[in-house]
Amino acid sequence: MAGKHDAYLVCENGHGINSSYYSSPEFNKKFCTTCGAKTRKDCPICGNDIEGEINFENVIDLSGGITPVPDICKHCGEAFPWKSEKEEILQNLDKVNKDDIFLLETILDKFHLVAKQIRQRYSDRETLDVKDEYDTQDLLHSLLRIYFEDIRNEEWNPSYAGSSTRSDFLLKKEEIVIEVKKTRSNLKAKQIGEQLIIDIAKYRTHPNCKILYCFVYDPEGYVSNPKGIENDLNDEISEMKVKVKIVPKGH
Incomplete structure (x- = not known):
């Protein structure tokens, strides 16, 4: 069964805001409530959406699992800005x-x-x-x-x-x-x-x-x-x- 990825809204420091940008827009925020940084849903290099939660038609996910924030853009292969910060920590x-x-x-x-x-x-x-x-x-x-x-x-x-x-x-x-x-x-x-x-x-x-x-x-x-x-x-x-x-x- 093939699923479709939603976009992931992420702050500039890598905190995940909303892994279902399109399907659950009520959770979108312009700024991160953890660190105050601006948020974005697209790769700063190629402009494609950051890969978020995967949705299957007519299937409801009850697992409650959290979709991890990706470190690498699947479209262009470049590292997101927060990858280096995680490595520094x-x-x-x-x-x-x-x-x-x-x-x-x-x-x-x-x-x-x-x-x-x-x-x-x-x-x-x-x-x-x-x-x-x-x-x-x-x-x-x-x-x-x-x-x-x-x-x-x-x-x-x-x-x-x-x-x-x-x-x-x-x-x-x-x-x-x-x-x-x-x-x-x-x-x-x-x-x-x-x-x-x-x-x-x-x-x-x-x-x-x-x-x-x-x-x-x-x-x-x-x-x-x-x-x-x-x-x-x-x-x-x-x-x-x-x-x-x-x-x-x-x-």
Whole structure:
């Protein structure tokens, strides 16, 4: 039985938006809700549609499977722009296994989608509504449990400039520290930036931190230029690498 592929709406960073562009247009978006990048359904080289979900006439798919975003255009054979970004994420960083980095990036990228999904329960049953920083920590901790075994919290760093701070999560084996923040009316872009600068300086003395992930959850859109903060604070050169990730983007 021959099927026909629909077009795949994908953002410039490779996040799949809608694998059924033509048959389910209600799910199409101009910007990615994960990273804020523009979306497109066609190859930037040859202009043909990106291959999406395959549909068979008079057949309904109940499997619930997710169609993976392709890395190569089947029409011209050229790599899509996001292929190189995926390869960069998978590169080995010092002692940290490249698969661990990929899994952590995936969890953080999908965090907002999960937070929205768990609000929708049958017959208005109770669920977790991520309202503050503690809710953010609880949900992230649960998601980390899927892939990581040794997750430690309440890890204190040595004092810095007369103060001390707590690492929200330490992945001991992977030597990754995850600092979690959630924006609010009195914690916007300026305050977030100032806090992260201080936190990064403190974490440089942490004996088990080879990579610091600063995860900022901003569902209300208090940070108007998330890419700017990320670019200013990301550090791939120093002994302790720093990765700042603000989600979602493109409110």
